[in-house]
Amino acid sequence: MSDGRALARAYLEQQRLLGTDAVALPADAEVVSPAAGPVAAGAPGSRPGSGDSPPPTSGVVHLTPGVSPGKDEKRDPVSGLPAAGLTYDPPAQDLFSSDPVQRATTLADIAELVSSCTKCRLCEARNNTVPGEGAERARLVVVGEGPGKTEDETGRPFVGKAGELLTKILSAIGLAREQVYICNVVKCRPPENRTPQYDEIAACVPYLFRQIELLAPGVILAMGNTAAQTILNTKQSLGALRSKVHRFRGIPVIVTYHPAALLRNPNWKKPTWDDVRIAHRLLDG
Numbered sequence: 001m002s003d004g005r006a007l008a009r010a011y012l013e014q015q016r017l018l019g020t021d022a023v024a025l026p027a028d029a030e031v032v033s034p035a036a037g038p039v040a041a042g043a044p045g046s047r048p049g050s051g052d053s054p055p056p057t058s059g060v061v062h063l064t065p066g067v068s069p070g071k072d073e074k075r076d077p078v079s080g081l082p083a084a085g086l087t088y089d090p091p092a093q094d095l096f097s098s099d100p101v102q103r104a105t106t107l108a109d110i111a112e113l114v115s116s117c118t119k120c121r122l123c124e125a126r127n128n129t130v131p132g133e134g135a136e137r138a139r140l141v142v143v144g145e146g147p148g149k150t151e152d153e154t155g156r157p158f159v160g161k162a163g164e165l166l167t168k169i170l171s172a173i174g175l176a177r178e179q180v181y182i183c184n185v186v187k188c189r190p191p192e193n194r195t196p197q198y199d200e201i202a203a204c205v206p207y208l209f210r211q212i213e214l215l216a217p218g219v220i221l222a223m224g225n226t227a228a229q230t231i232l233n234t235k236q237s238l239g240a241l242r243s244k245v246h247r248f249r250g251i252p253v254i255v256t257y258h259p260a261a262l263l264r265n266p267n268w269k270k271p272t273w274d275d276v277r278i279a280h281r282l283l284d285g
Helices: 003-018 107-115 149-154 161-172 198-215 225-232 259-264 266-284
Strands: 030-033 037-040 084-088 140-144 181-184 219-223 245-248 251-256
Touching: 084 225, 107 198, 140 198, 140 225, 161 259, 161 266, 181 198, 198 225, 219 225, 219 266, 225 245, 225 251, 251 266, 259 266
Parallel strands: 084 245, 140 181, 140 219, 219 251
Antiparallel strands: 030 037, 245 251
16 A cells, blocks of 8 residues: 555544544545545545545645644644654652652542642632542543632632533543543632742642652643643743643643633634644544
8 A cells, every 4th residue: 555545544544533524635546434445536425625624735634633734833644643842851759758749649648738738828818729630540631720719619620610611622522521630730729810920830830740640641731821831841832832742751741722711712712622632632542
C-alpha cells in the first residue's frame, strides 16, 4: 500500500473515532469508509465535494478535528495531533523526604494536608479548602486556576456555572464528571476571585504535583492561563500554548480556555471544543 493510501486510512479511522464526516480525496485515490471498507473516490458513498472540508491539495487533509492548521503550524501526518510543545519535568518525590506532601500516599492524605494548610495568606479568609475530587484512577485530570465563591462554600471544585459547563464539555466526549479528577492550582479561594499571586502558587503547587504523581493520568487538561503556565513552568500566553501537545513528567498536557472564560466570551467555545477533542484523541490513542 502506498504511503498516501496509508495516510488516508489513518485519517478516516481518526474521523470515525471522532464522529466526523469523511472528506473528499483526489479522484485517483482509494479511500476507506469506516463502516464499509475500501471505496473508490467518486463512487457512491465517497461524498465528493463535501461542504464540511475543502478538497486537499496533495492527497492528505488537515487531520485535527475542527481546526485548520496555520501556515507555520506543524502536525503529525498520521495521527493528526498538534506538534510537540513544552516539556516540564520537575523532580519527582524523594522517598526519604521529611516533607509530608511528598510522603503522602493517597489523594485523601493530600486532602487532609490541604485542610490544615496555612502556608500562604489565602488560608485567612477561606470557608473551605478545595483539594479536588474525582476518580482515583482517572485517565483525565482537569486543572483550573482556583476556587470561586461557590467552591469555597461547598469545598468542591467547578460546581458553579463554569462547573456546569465543564460537565457538559466532558459529557460531549463520553466522560462523566465522576470518571475524571478535577482540581485547581491553588486550593483556597483568592479574594474576589483574583488571579493567584506567585507566592500563593508556589506554596500550593506541591499539592497539585503530588496529586498528578499519584493519579498518573493519561492526559492533563489545563484550563486557563494560570493552570497552563504553572503546569508547564512558562510565562507563554494561553494562545501560544494552545494547539500543541506539551508534556508534564511525560504526561501529555493540552491547554485550553477556562469554562468561566467561555461564559464571558462564547466565541471561545469552538476552539475549546477542538482542544478537548484532541485530549480525547490522546486518551483513545
